[in-house]
Amino acid sequence: MEDKDRNDELVHANVERFQAALEAGLARVEGTEHLKSLVAVLDGSDQDGSTLALVRELAIPRKLAVVLTCGHLEAGPEAEDRIVLDAQQSLAADGLDATVLLSSSAENHLRLRAVRTAHPDACFLLPSPFGHDYVDLAQKSLGTAVEVALAESTAPTLVVRGPIGAIAAEPLSRPHVVLRESHRASARAVSVALGLLEEHEVIAGTLSMSFVHDGPASPLVDEVRAIGFGANVETLLPLLPHGLSALLRQVASMSEQHGGLRLDLRLVLPGEEAIDEDFERGRLHILPRKPGSPHVDAAIQDFVLGSSDPVLVVPARA
Amino acid sequence: MSETALQLLFASLMIATYAAIAFELLHKTIAALVGALVLTAVGIATGVLPHYTAVYDMLGHDLPILAVIIGTSILVELAGQSGLFHFLAIRIVKQTGGHPIRLFLALQLLVFVFAALLTIVPAMLIVSGLSLVICKSLRLSPTPYLLGIAFASNSGTLCTFASGLPTLMIGTAAKIPYAQFLVVSLPFALVSLVVCYLWTRHAFRRDLVLPQSEQAMAELEATVSAFDEWALAPDLKAFTRAAVILSLTIVGFAVAKPLGVGPDFIALVGGAAMLLFHGKHVEETVKKINWTVILFFSGLFIIVGIVKETHALERVAGALTALTGDSVPLSVAIVTWFSGLASAIVDNIPVAATMIPMVPAMDSVPHEPLWWSLIIGANLGGNATPIGSISCVIALHALAKEAGIHVGWGRFLAVGGVLMALQLFLATLWIIGYDAFDLLPALPPTLPTEPTGH
Numbered sequence: 001m002e003d004k005d006r007n008d009e010l011v012h013a014n015v016e017r018f019q020a021a022l023e024a025g026l027a028r029v030e031g032t033e034h035l036k037s038l039v040a041v042l043d044g045s046d047q048d049g050s051t052l053a054l055v056r057e058l059a060i061p062r063k064l065a066v067v068l069t070c071g072h073l074e075a076g077p078e079a080e081d082r083i084v085l086d087a088q089q090s091l092a093a094d095g096l097d098a099t100v101l102l103s104s105s106a107e108n109h110l111r112l113r114a115v116r117t118a119h120p121d122a123c124f125l126l127p128s129p130f131g132h133d134y135v136d137l138a139q140k141s142l143g144t145a146v147e148v149a150l151a152e153s154t155a156p157t158l159v160v161r162g163p164i165g166a167i168a169a170e171p172l173s174r175p176h177v178v179l180r181e182s183h184r185a186s187a188r189a190v191s192v193a194l195g196l197l198e199e200h201e202v203i204a205g206t207l208s209m210s211f212v213h214d215g216p217a218s219p220l221v222d223e224v225r226a227i228g229f230g231a232n233v234e235t236l237l238p239l240l241p242h243g244l245s246a247l248l249r250q251v252a253s254m255s256e257q258h259g260g261l262r263l264d265l266r267l268v269l270p271g272e273e274a275i276d277e278d279f280e281r282g283r284l285h286i287l288p289r290k291p292g293s294p295h296v297d298a299a300i301q302d303f304v305l306g307s308s309d310p311v312l313v314v315p316a317r318a
Numbered sequence: 319m320s321e322t323a324l325q326l327l328f329a330s331l332m333i334a335t336y337a338a339i340a341f342e343l344l345h346k347t348i349a350a351l352v353g354a355l356v357l358t359a360v361g362i363a364t365g366v367l368p369h370y371t372a373v374y375d376m377l378g379h380d381l382p383i384l385a386v387i388i389g390t391s392i393l394v395e396l397a398g399q400s401g402l403f404h405f406l407a408i409r410i411v412k413q414t415g416g417h418p419i420r421l422f423l424a425l426q427l428l429v430f431v432f433a434a435l436l437t438i439v440p441a442m443l444i445v446s447g448l449s450l451v452i453c454k455s456l457r458l459s460p461t462p463y464l465l466g467i468a469f470a471s472n473s474g475t476l477c478t479f480a481s482g483l484p485t486l487m488i489g490t491a492a493k494i495p496y497a498q499f500l501v502v503s504l505p506f507a508l509v510s511l512v513v514c515y516l517w518t519r520h521a522f523r524r525d526l527v528l529p530q531s532e533q534a535m536a537e538l539e540a541t542v543s544a545f546d547e548w549a550l551a552p553d554l555k556a557f558t559r560a561a562v563i564l565s566l567t568i569v570g571f572a573v574a575k576p577l578g579v580g581p582d583f584i585a586l587v588g589g590a591a592m593l594l595f596h597g598k599h600v601e602e603t604v605k606k607i608n609w610t611v612i613l614f615f616s617g618l619f620i621i622v623g624i625v626k627e628t629h630a631l632e633r634v635a636g637a638l639t640a641l642t643g644d645s646v647p648l649s650v651a652i653v654t655w656f657s658g659l660a661s662a663i664v665d666n667i668p669v670a671a672t673m674i675p676m677v678p679a680m681d682s683v684p685h686e687p688l689w690w691s692l693i694i695g696a697n698l699g700g701n702a703t704p705i706g707s708i709s710c711v712i713a714l715h716a717l718a719k720e721a722g723i724h725v726g727w728g729r730f731l732a733v734g735g736v737l738m739a740l741q742l743f744l745a746t747l748w749i750i751g752y753d754a755f756d757l758l759p760a761l762p763p764t765l766p767t768e769p770t771g772h
Contacts, residue, residue, distance in 0.1 A: 004715055007443065007708075011716045014404075014447025021408060021550050022455060028546070218599075238553045246546050 020182060020243040027187035027243065029250045032195040032203065035156065037065040037122040039115055040098075044073050044083050047127035051160045052087055054125060054310060056094055057172050061199070066091065066098040067122065069115055071108045071145065108145035116153065123312075124149055125158045128304060150289065150296045156192055156314045159304050171284040171310055172196055173205055178273045178287050180212035180299065182243025184316040185288035190251060192314050193286050197261065204260030208283070209251070210268050211240055212299075224267045231265045239267060270299070274306050282309040289315045319364060325630035328366070331357050332625050332672070340664045340705075347610045350617025357624045366627050376623030377616060382582035383490050384612055386480055389585025391607040393567060394440045396592040399603075400560035401551035403432060403440075407448050408547035416456055416538030418526050423515060425449055425463055426470035430511050433474025433709075434481045435568065439608075442471050442712045450720045455541050460721050462522035465730075468701075468713035469514045469737055475697045476507035479581055480571060483611070484661075484670035484696040491674045492689040493762045495575045502690055502758060506748050510698060510741045517740060521733045559596050563588060614667070622671045631672065635679035642683070647750045649683045653691040654749070658742045661699030662706040670696045686758040687749050694745040702738035704730045 040055045042048045059066050068087050070080040084100045091098045101115060116124070128146045150157055175193040179186050190209075197205040208229065213221055221239060224231050233252045237245045248265075255261045275283060285307060287300050296313075304311045319327075335353030339346045354373070361367035397403065410428050414420040425445060432441035445467050453460035475482025479489045479496045489499070519526065529535040551557040567588030570577075574584050593600055625631060642648040653673070660669045670692065677688045700707025704714055704727060714730075717723040752758045 004711065007439070007712050008715050008719050010443045011446050011450075011712065012720065014444055015450050015720055017404060017550065018408070018448050018451040018545075021404070021545050021547065022451060238556070243546075246548055249548070 020241060027182050027184050027247060029187045029190050029194075029247065029254070031191065032198045033188060033191040034062065034195040034198070035064060035123045035192075037067070037119065038125060039067045039069065039119050039122045040087070040125045041069055041071055041112065041115075041127070042083050042087055043071045043127050044075070044079070045127060047160055048083070048087065050310075051125050051127055052090060054158065054160060054172070055091065055098075056096065057170070058123075059096055060094065066096060067101060067115070067119060068098045069101040069111075072111060077102075109148040112145055112149050113152070116149070121155050123156045123158060124153065125160055127160045147296055147301075150300070150313050151294060154315055154317070156312050159311045159313065161304065161308055161310060171282045174208070174283040176208040176210065176275065176283045176285050178210045178212065178285060178303065179244055179247065180214065180270070181241065181290070182247055183288070183290055185290060185314055186244070186247060188317055189286045189288035189314040190247065192312065194254070194261075196284070202260060203254070203258040206262045206264050207251070207255075208264040208266075209248075210266050210273050211236065211244060211248070212270055212273060213239060213267050214270060215239070215241065221267065225269065225272075227266065229264045229266045231267060233263070233265065236265055236267060271302075273299075273303055285309055285311045287311060287313050289313050321629070324364060324366065325628045325633060327360070327364075328357065328625045328628045329630045331360065332621055335621060336664050336668050336672075339668060345610075346665060347614040347617070350614045350621065352617075354617040354620035354624075357621050361624045361627070366624060373620045373623065376620055379623075380487075380490070380615070380619045382580055383486055384615060385582035386486055386490075386585045387483075387612055387615070388607055389582070389587070389589035390437065390480060392589035392603060393564060393585070393592050394436045395603050395606045396596050397560040397564050398440065398444070400553065400556045400596065402557055402560045402564070403436070403444050404448075404550040405547045405557070407432075407444060408545045408550065411448065411452060412542055412545060412547070414542065415535075416540075416542035417535070418456070418458055418528060418538075419519070421452065421456075421458075422463060422466060422519065422522075422526055425452075426466050426511065426515055426518075429467040429471045430474040430477075430507075433471040434477035434507070435564075437480070438471050438475050438482055438707075438709050439712070441474065442468065442709045445471075446713055446716045450716060452542070453721075456538050459525045460717060461723055461725060462518065462525045464713040464717050465710075465725070465733060466514070466518045466522070468707070468709040469518060469734065470511055471709040472698055472701055472707055473507050473510040473514055473741075476503040476510070476694060478504070478571065480585065482697050483615075484666045485693055487667070487670050488674060488689060488693050488696070492677070492685070494689065496571050496581060497575070498759050498761075500572075502752065503693060506694065506745060509744060509748070510694075513740050513744060514737060517737050518733065521736075556596055560592070563591050563595065566591075618668060618671045622675065625672075626675045631675045632679040635676040638676070639680050639682045642680075644682045646683050646687055646753050647746075649680060650687050650691045650749045650753070651746050653677070653688050654695040654742055654746050657692050657695030658699030658702075658738060661696050662702035662738065666696045666700055666707065669699075684753070684758075686761050687753045689761065690749050690752075690758065691745070694749070695742065698738060698741045698745065700738075701741065702731070702735045703727070704734075706734075706738075710734065 035058065038055055038059055040051050042051060055066055058064060068084050070084045073080050081102050088098050088100050126146050126149055128143055146159060175196050177189050177193050193207055194203055197203050197207060224235055224239060233248060237248060240248060251263065255263050287303060289300060290297055300313060335349055338344045338349040358370055358373055362370060407428055410424055414424045429441050429445040432445060446464055449463045449467060450460055453463055475485055478499050480486055529538060567584060570584035571581050574581050638652060642652055657669055657673055673692055677685055677692060680688060700710060704710055714725055717725060
């Protein structure tokens with residue numbers, strides 16, 4: 001009776017604990033991961049400016065191949081092609097030779113699916129909400145095309161947000177990884193963040209990491225939360241769930257090996273992941289997408305909708 | 319009321335309480351407490367007890383058992399929080415390389431050692447969780463593994479004084495020094511583990527299938543090697559402290575007698591040390607002490623204590639003595655098999671509690687072989703049925719809840735019933751052999767407690 005129920009709960013707790021150890025083993029950070037190529041999807045809105053600014057920042061120093069395409073517009077295929085060709089010209093002025101894909105299918109998500117089949121390893125840059133300039137909608141929905149792209153992609157996807165027509169200064173050099181549980185995508189998110197900080201095989205810069213505390217409240221948790229960024233590794237480790245602590249230990253060890261890598265750590269409660277900063281000091285937020293789910297996690301949706309910075313969503317490796 | 323009528327009345331009340339426990343009519347703690355209150359009231363009304371405070375004298379004799387339970391609960395809880403046991407469990411499993419048969423053996427060895435060190439329930443909770451995750455990851459059927467560890471854990475309870483609650487109760491009543499367990503019951507525990515492994519491996523031979531190709535074996539190995547044991551030990555300092563305190567406590571149990579203290583003292587010192595050096599959340603830890611078991615024991619000790627006052631248990635012991643005469647082999651066989659079969663039906667704790675007063679009353683044979691018979695019978699009898707031991711109950715519930723597999727009585731009896739028969743048969747021979755070759759160390763005399771009023 002009660003004893004059996006109690007034992008059932010404790011067995012289940014142990015199952016979860018060992019499962020975390022297995023996931024943590026799979027979630028080993030194995031060096032850095034670099035983006036392979038970019039597919040920028042334009043939609044004719046003012047957000048295209050932000051998308052192209054990020055394309056320049058990512059592609060020029062890393063010499064990445066760039067593909068430009070456009071979503072379905074009411075104005076018709078000619079207008080779509082005009083947008084893509086203008087963007088190509090604009091990038092060419094900066095010495096970037098982009099390939100263009102002209103209009104095809106009418107449905108945005110089908111069009112994106114076709115492009116992804118042709119470029120399975122490319123990082124897609126998608127404005128959200130896709131194909132709309134409506135500020136109200138931007139606060140409520142990612143847009144079907146973005147949700148489908150995030151749910152189906154096996155490569156990182158960059159959701160372009162923010163004040164229309166502009167982008168915060170150097171967000172790519174200020175990666176901020178948000179981790180709530182340990183799985184393969186968590187490790188990959190960290191690898192991608194480290195890849196962004198790596199130049200000529202040297203990792204240098206500041207990697208910000210927010211760990212979302214889902215466990216029971218305690219005075220120690222409140223104390224560490226109150227520190228904000230700047231919590232040290234030893235203080236954080238005992239508060240993290242199994243798996244995340246192993247991940248942090250690996251990153252801390254890499255930080256010791258690479259003298260130029262600085263960690264900026266904090267503990268937050270669910271819903272506190274966002275960073276309230278000046279627009280000029282925007283960041284690139286990196287969120288792992290839990291493997292095995294056919295939908296985008298609510299936590300990712302909420303974060304993207306509440307952010308004006310670009311958000312890179314990293315799925316588990318295929 | 320005549321003595322016989324009194325004995326029948328109190329024995330009936332005790333059996334009614336045990337029936338309520340066996341058939342789960344009431345939670346066992348509630349059944350024991352209600353039974354204790356009823357027997358106390360009837361005891362006062364019939365003059366068996368002079369006053370209700372007499373029950374405190376009965377409880378007083380068994381306080382060391384409660385102290386061991388409290389001390390080891392704190393130790394095990396805090397050491398568990400440090401990730402020590404989970405860490406060790408994964409380390410051992412990784413050594414198997416995911417090989418299904420080696421894994422089957424490793425899990426049984428692991429639960430055996432954990433049951434010996436931590437008692438059966440924590441051992442089963444940890445190893446059944448691990449087994450379920452491993453079986454799922456390696457796509458193995460969890461039934462043989464879960465049932466295998468359930469049976470093997472019962473062998474582990476024979477290893478030391480504090481390995482199992484019946485062992486602790488009998489060891490305390492018989493004043494068996496810790497070191498004697500290492501000489502008498504630990505070797506038999508190993509024998510019974512070997513029997514368990516060989517029999518369960520044979521019984522589940524169709525489920526324990528080896529991979530068909532080297533590539534499939536390599537995949538199993540890769541999956542097992544992916545486990546990160548350090549992920550379960552987030553705080554290295556806490557991990558080290560827990561390992562040191564636990565090791566010192568185990569050494570303390572072994573040297574308690576030369577130090578002039580009992581295992582209860584060592585357990586409380588170990589628990590207090592763990593709270594002092596490792597206890598970040600004292601309130602939470604203390605809450606996790608199994609208070610229901612402590613209350614269950616308290617009720618049970620009162621019930622058995624009152625029935626003992628009526629000399630009913632002595633009378634049963636006398637009947638047994640009349641049956642066995644001065645034959646040690648016959649006495650050993652009867653105590654081993656009776657306690658084993660009773661434990662297969664009822665919780666083994668009431669069985670042990672009831673039989674403890676009967677052994678000193680069987681005075682036509684030396685008591686040493688009978689105490690060991692009772693320890694082995696009460697601990698291994700539970701292998702026979704799905705309800706016989708807490709380890710089997712945990713395993714069957716875990717299989718049903720976590721894997722959706724229901725094991726029926728028939729399938730269980732075909733494996734567990736045969737295993738119990740094999741183990742009790744060997745146990746009978748083992749104790750008779752030990753006695754015949756004069757290998758059983760002498761124990762201090764244990765006279766039946768003086769009646770308090772009747």
